[in-house]
Amino acid sequence: MEERVIKVAMMGLGTVGTGVYKVLKNQQEDMVPKLGARVELKKILVRNLEKAAAKVDDPSILTNSFEEIANDPEIDIVIEVMGGKQPAMNYILACLDAGKNVVTANKDLVASEGKKLLAAAKRNGKDFLYEASVAGGIPIIRPIKQCLAGNHITEIIGIFNGTTNFILTKMTQEGMEFDEALRLAQDLGYAEADPTSDVEGLDAGRKVAILASAAFNSRVTFEDVYTEGIAKITATDIRYAKEMGCDIKLLGVAKDTPEGIEVRVHPMLIDSSHPLASVNDSYNAVFVTGDAVQDTMFYGRGEGELPTASAIVGDVYDIVRNILWDCCGRIGCTCYRDRPIKRVGEISSRYFVRMQIENRYGTLASVASVFGNNQVSIAQMVQKRVNGTVAEIVVITDQVKERHFMDAMKILGGMSIIKEISSVIRVYG
Amino acid sequence: MEERVIKVAMMGLGTVGTGVYKVLKNQQEDMVPKLGARVELKKILVRNLEKAAAKVDDPSILTNSFEEIANDPEIDIVIEVMGGKQPAMNYILACLDAGKNVVTANKDLVASEGKKLLAAAKRNGKDFLYEASVAGGIPIIRPIKQCLAGNHITEIIGIFNGTTNFILTKMTQEGMEFDEALRLAQDLGYAEADPTSDVEGLDAGRKVAILASAAFNSRVTFEDVYTEGIAKITATDIRYAKEMGCDIKLLGVAKDTPEGIEVRVHPMLIDSSHPLASVNDSYNAVFVTGDAVQDTMFYGRGEGELPTASAIVGDVYDIVRNILWDCCGRIGCTCYRDRPIKRVGEISSRYFVRMQIENRYGTLASVASVFGNNQVSIAQMVQKRVNGTVAEIVVITDQVKERHFMDAMKILGGMSIIKEISSVIRVYG
Numbered sequence: 001m002e003e004r005v006i007k008v009a010m011m012g013l014g015t016v017g018t019g020v021y022k023v024l025k026n027q028q029e030d031m032v033p034k035l036g037a038r039v040e041l042k043k044i045l046v047r048n049l050e051k052a053a054a055k056v057d058d059p060s061i062l063t064n065s066f067e068e069i070a071n072d073p074e075i076d077i078v079i080e081v082m083g084g085k086q087p088a089m090n091y092i093l094a095c096l097d098a099g100k101n102v103v104t105a106n107k108d109l110v111a112s113e114g115k116k117l118l119a120a121a122k123r124n125g126k127d128f129l130y131e132a133s134v135a136g137g138i139p140i141i142r143p144i145k146q147c148l149a150g151n152h153i154t155e156i157i158g159i160f161n162g163t164t165n166f167i168l169t170k171m172t173q174e175g176m177e178f179d180e181a182l183r184l185a186q187d188l189g190y191a192e193a194d195p196t197s198d199v200e201g202l203d204a205g206r207k208v209a210i211l212a213s214a215a216f217n218s219r220v221t222f223e224d225v226y227t228e229g230i231a232k233i234t235a236t237d238i239r240y241a242k243e244m245g246c247d248i249k250l251l252g253v254a255k256d257t258p259e260g261i262e263v264r265v266h267p268m269l270i271d272s273s274h275p276l277a278s279v280n281d282s283y284n285a286v287f288v289t290g291d292a293v294q295d296t297m298f299y300g301r302g303e304g305e306l307p308t309a310s311a312i313v314g315d316v317y318d319i320v321r322n323i324l325w326d327c328c329g330r331i332g333c334t335c336y337r338d339r340p341i342k343r344v345g346e347i348s349s350r351y352f353v354r355m356q357i358e359n360r361y362g363t364l365a366s367v368a369s370v371f372g373n374n375q376v377s378i379a380q381m382v383q384k385r386v387n388g389t390v391a392e393i394v395v396i397t398d399q400v401k402e403r404h405f406m407d408a409m410k411i412l413g414g415m416s417i418i419k420e421i422s423s424v425i426r427v428y429g
Numbered sequence: 430m431e432e433r434v435i436k437v438a439m440m441g442l443g444t445v446g447t448g449v450y451k452v453l454k455n456q457q458e459d460m461v462p463k464l465g466a467r468v469e470l471k472k473i474l475v476r477n478l479e480k481a482a483a484k485v486d487d488p489s490i491l492t493n494s495f496e497e498i499a500n501d502p503e504i505d506i507v508i509e510v511m512g513g514k515q516p517a518m519n520y521i522l523a524c525l526d527a528g529k530n531v532v533t534a535n536k537d538l539v540a541s542e543g544k545k546l547l548a549a550a551k552r553n554g555k556d557f558l559y560e561a562s563v564a565g566g567i568p569i570i571r572p573i574k575q576c577l578a579g580n581h582i583t584e585i586i587g588i589f590n591g592t593t594n595f596i597l598t599k600m601t602q603e604g605m606e607f608d609e610a611l612r613l614a615q616d617l618g619y620a621e622a623d624p625t626s627d628v629e630g631l632d633a634g635r636k637v638a639i640l641a642s643a644a645f646n647s648r649v650t651f652e653d654v655y656t657e658g659i660a661k662i663t664a665t666d667i668r669y670a671k672e673m674g675c676d677i678k679l680l681g682v683a684k685d686t687p688e689g690i691e692v693r694v695h696p697m698l699i700d701s702s703h704p705l706a707s708v709n710d711s712y713n714a715v716f717v718t719g720d721a722v723q724d725t726m727f728y729g730r731g732e733g734e735l736p737t738a739s740a741i742v743g744d745v746y747d748i749v750r751n752i753l754w755d756c757c758g759r760i761g762c763t764c765y766r767d768r769p770i771k772r773v774g775e776i777s778s779r780y781f782v783r784m785q786i787e788n789r790y791g792t793l794a795s796v797a798s799v800f801g802n803n804q805v806s807i808a809q810m811v812q813k814r815v816n817g818t819v820a821e822i823v824v825i826t827d828q829v830k831e832r833h834f835m836d837a838m839k840i841l842g843g844m845s846i847i848k849e850i851s852s853v854i855r856v857y858g
Contacts, residue, residue, distance in 0.1 A: 149742070152459070293730065306723065326755075330756070
C-alpha cells in the first residue's frame with residue numbers, strides 16, 4: 001500500500017517551534033501505524049535563515065517567504081508559533097483562505113480574535129485548532145469541547161501562569177518577598193526580563209478568556225477579563241493566610257451565572273485542602289465544575305518547549321485524521337450563546353483585609369461598624385499588636401458585592417484611626 | 430432548516446443508565462446548537478418493564494426485547510450500560526454488525542475483550558467508544574488517544590477505585606482500621622455488600638488494562654494485570670509511612686519499559702508531596718508521563734450516576750458529529766504494537782517491611798545481612814521497642830528486583846529471631 005503523506009508547514013522556530021520540530025522527529029516511526037499517514041514538515045518560515053539553520057537537519061526546508069507556504073498547494077496544515085498579533089493574524093487568515101488547516105499556540109490572538117479566526121475556518125471548511133494556547137501541554141480545550149460536552153459547565157478556576165505560581169510558591173515555602181522571588185525566577189529563566197505580562201495577570205487573562213468561551217459556549221475576549229497582578233502580595237499576607245488555613249494563588253476564575261459571565265484573574269486566598277492549593281512551582285492546573293461531571297481537574301506543565309509541542313502535535317494529528325476521513329471543520333466555533341459579561345462591581349466575593357489601626361479602646365468597634373453599615377459581614381478576624389500604638393488586624397469577610405466592599409474600604413481609608421490598609425485580597429469560595 | 434434527529438437506544442437503566450437519561454434531558458436545549466442535531470432516546474432495554482416505568486417520563490420507550498433495538502434501522506447509536514460480560518458482549522457485537530455505533534461504560538468487557546470489540550467496530554466502519562469505562566467522568570481515553578498522541582507515554586500511575594481510596598483516607602485521617610473503614614464505606618453506599626472487586630484491586634486492574642492499551646499502543650488485558658488488595662493494610666503501617674514522609678494508596682501502575690510492559694495494582698507508599706498523595710475520599714486521579722508533555726494529571730469523580738453519564742454523553746456527542754460528517758470509525762483500535770508483558774518477578778520496586786524481631790544484641794545485624802546477601806539495599810530504617818523482648822523495625826529498601834526481595838523475605842521468614850513479618854508494601858519511585 002502506498003504511504004499517504006500529509007505535508008505541513010510551520011511559521012516560527014523559537015522555543016515552541018523547536019519543540020514541535022523535535023516531537024515530529026521523535027514520532028517518525030509511530031505516525032504511520034497510529035494515523036495511517038506520515039506527517040512531513042515541508043517548510044519552516046523564519047526571519048533569519050542563517051540562525052535557524054543550526055536548529056534543523058536539513059536547512060533547505062527553511063524559508064523567509066510567507067508566500068512560499070501560502071501558495072504551496074501541497075501544504076495541508078500550517079502550524080503558527082511565531083507569537084504576537086501581527087503578522088500572525090494576517091498569515092493565519094491567508095492560510096485558511098488558501099484552504100489550509102491551521103494549528104496555533106498563540107493565546108494573544110485566540111483570546112482577542114478567536115471569533116474572526118474560527119469564522120474564517122468555517123467559511124473555508126477547515127480546522128483551526130488551538131489546544132496549545134491554554135495551559136501548554138495540559139489537554140483542556142478538547143476535553144471541554146468533546147469529553148465534557150454533555151455538561152453545563154458552571155465554573156472554571158485555575159492556575160494559568162507558571163511564572164507567578166513559581167514566585168508565590170517560593171514566597172510561601174521559603175518566606176521570600178515578591179522582589180526576591182521574581183529575581184530568582186528571572187535567574188532560572190522562568191520569568192522574562194520584562195515580567196509584566198506574567199506578573200500582572202495578562203497572560204493568565206488570555207487563557208481564561210479562551211477557556212471561558214469554550215466552556216460557556218459564549219464568546220469571551222481578553223478585553224472582557226478583569227486582571228490584577230501579584231506584585232502587591234507580601235510574605236506577611238501569605239503567613240496570615242496560612243494561619244487562617246489558606247494559600248495565596250494567582251487564580252483565573254470564570255463563572256456562568258444567571259446574570260452573566262464573570263471572568264477575572266487576581267490573587268486569591270484558597271483553602272489549603274483544595275486541590276489547587278497544592279499545585280506548586282511552575283505547574284498549571286485547571287479545575288472545571290459541570291452539572292454532570294461535578295469536579296474535575298487537569299494538571300501539568302503550562303509552558304515549555306516540549307509540553308507545548310505535545311499539544312500542537314496532538315492538534316496536527318487530529319487534523320491528519322480529519323483529512324484522511326474528509327471531515328475537516330468537524331468541530332469549529334462552539335459559541336452558540338450570547339451571554340453578557342458581568343461588571344466587576346457586581347461580582348460577589350469574600351475578602352482578606354490586613355490593616356494597621358490605632359491601638360486603643362474602641363477602634364475595633366469603629367472598624368466593625370463601617371463593615372456592618374456597608375453590608376459586609378466578618379467571618380474571621382485576627383488581631384496582633386505590632387508596637388505600643390499600632391495594632392495589625394486581619395479580617396476575612398463573608399460574601400459581599402464588590403461595590404459594597406469598596407464603599408466600606410473607602411470610608412475606612414479616610415478614618416484617622418486607620419494608619420494603613422496594607423492588603424486587600426479576594427478569598428475563593 | 431429541518432432539524433436532523435439522531436436516534437439512540439440504551440441497554441440498561443440502573444444507576445449509570447438513569448444518569449444518562451437525566452443528562453440527555455438536561456441537554457435538550459443545547460444539543461441542536463452545539464451539534465447540529467438532536468439526540469433522541471428512542472428505546473431503553475430493561476429486564477423489568479414495570480420497575481423501570483417509574484424512572485422515565487414516557488414508559489413507551491421501554492422494551493424487554495433486544496431485537497427491537499438491533500432490528501430498528503432508525504437507531505444509529507446504542508449505549509450499553511447493563512454491565513457484566515454476557516449478554517452485554519453478544520449484544521454489542523450484534524449492534525455493531527447491525528451497523529450501529531456503540532458507547533459503553535463496561536470495563537469488565539473492554540478490559541478483556543477490547544480487541545475483539547474494536548475489530549468488530551472496524552469491520553463495520555462504526556465507532557466503539559468507552560471513555561466511561563475508566564475513571565468515570567474524568568476525561569482520559571480521548572486525551573490519551575488524541576491530545577497526547579504526539580507522545581511516547583512511558584508511565585501511567587493512578588488511583589482508579591473510589592471505594593478503596595475512601596477506606597484508605599479514613600484510615601489515614603481518622604486512624605481507623607480496615608474493617609471499620611470498610612463498614613463505614615458500606616454504610617455510606619460507597620462499598621458493595623460483597624466488596625471483593627474493589628478491595629482486591631480487580632476493578633482498578635480492569636481500568637489499568639484499558640488505559641495501558643491506549644497509552645502504549647499495545648493490547649493489555651485484565652488477565653495480564655497483577656493485582657493485590659488493601660485488606661492487609663493496617664493503621665500502624667499508615668502511621669509509619671507518614672513518619673517516613675509517605676501516604677499509602679491503592680495504585681494502578683503501568684510502565685512501558687524496554688523489556689516489556691509492567692501492569693499491576695497494589696497498595697503503595699507514595700511520597701506525600703506527590704500530587705496523587707493528596708487525592709482523597711472517593712476521588713480518582715490518573716498521572717500520565719510522556720516524553721513531550723512530561724507530567725500531567727487528570728482528577729475527578731471516578732464513579733457515580735452523573736459523572737459516568739457525563740463521559741457517556743460526551744462519547745455519544747462525538748459519534749453524532751461523526752455521523753453528521755460521515756466519518757464513523759475515525760478513531761478505532763490504536764494498538765499497532767505488540768509488546769510483551771513483564772513477569773512480576775522481574776519488576777523492580779522499593780519495599781516497606783514491618784517486622785517484629787527479638788530484642789537482643791545482634792539481631793539487627795542478622796536481618797541487615799540477609800538483605801545484603803540478596804542484593805537488597807536499605808534506604809531508611811526505624812526501630813521501636815514494643816516490649817521487653819520484641820522490637821518492631823520498619824525498613825524501606827532501595828530499588829530491587831521482586832524475586833531477589835522475595836528470596837530475602839523467605840529467608841527472614843524462616844529465622845527464629847524474626848517473630849513476625851507484619852507487612853510488606855511496595856514503595857513508589
